[in-house]
Amino acid sequence: MTALSVNLNKIAVLRNSRGGGEPDVLRAGAACLDAGAHGLTVHPRPDARHIRRDDVHALGALCRARGVEFNVEGNPFAPPRPGYPGLLALCEAVRPAQVTLVPDGDGQLTSDHGFDFARDGAALRPLVAAFKALGCRVSVFVDVGDPAVTQAAAVGADRVELYTGPYAEAFAAGQPEVALRAAAETAQQAQSAGLQVNAGHDLSQANLAAFLANVPKVAEVSIGHALIGEALYAGLDATVQSYCRIIAAASARAS
Known part of the structure; x- marks a missing residue:
């Protein structure tokens, strides 16, 4: 069954906006x-x-105590600075189950594109190996439709995470079919190279079921912005349970 990993960034945004x-x-x-x-x-x-x-x-300590997966995302190329030791050092200290590598610039508001393997592949390879040496499963952020998606296997990754922002936009516009076909094709290409497939960005209760119904064997979805926004109305417990029901229903239909 597809796993639901809840991204907590927006909780921290709200906390930091006030302090305390x-x-x-x-x-x-x-x-x-x-x-x-x-x-x-x-x-x-x-x-x-x-x-x-x-x-x-x-x-990380909470997830270890509960026996559940902790996924830490970040740009492996971002250098350390005061308050931020760098992604590799942070993962060395915490040892998350999964690290998701994302090519974000420092000032980027949110993740909005995958890696360019022609440009970044050689530099990614030793970093992926370093994260795997810590016992982390490694996923790399990729664009749907990237013809080089299988290169994620060549750099040593275990999974890819499909950037689903364009799909969410197409769904909201009432025209998701092309985006869904592209996502399914990209997932199948990755899986043919031995990679598992995660997905994330702007997935919501409205669009998640259609995505899972059309994209095969999604191992994990990471959902934060929409989930936290929906929880303002329905509550965190009810919202997470609703996502779990959507995922369970999609898994039942696929079996």
């Missing part, structure tokens, strides 16, 4: 797991605009 410790990121993570989420995701950025280094350590 509320809302509590650790408490929110525990609430998501209590509601049935299969794991937690964070994307600490070098400027600590949302998730901070101390959050990563605390959430």
Whole structure:
């Protein structure tokens, strides 16, 4: 069955906007797991605009204690600086189950493109090996429709994460068919190279079922922005449970 990993970045954004410790990121993570989420995701950025280094350590300990997956996202090329030790050093300290490599620039508002393997492949290969040496499964962020998606296997990755932002836009416009076909084709190409497939960005209760019905064997979805926004109306527990029901229904139809 597809796993649901809840991204907690937006909880940290709200906390940091006021200062102090509320809302509590650790408490929110525990609430998501209590509601049935299969794991937690964070994307600490070098400027600590949302998730901070101390959050990563605390959430890593929570996931270890619960026996669930912790997924840490980040740009492996971003250099260390005060308050941010670099992605590799952070993962060395926390040892997440999965690290998702994303080609974000420092000032980028949100992840919006995958790796260019022709440009970045040689530099990625030793970094992927370093993360795997820590015991982390490695996923790399890729664009749907990238003809070089199979190169993720060549750099040593275990999985790819499909960037689903364009699909979400197409779904909202009422024309998801082309985007769904492209996502399915990219997933199949990756799987043919021995890679598992994750997906994330702008997935929501509205568009998730159609995505899972059309894209084969998605191992994990990472959902944050929409889920946290929906939880403002329905509550965190009810919202996570709703996502779990969507995923369970999609898995039942696929079996």
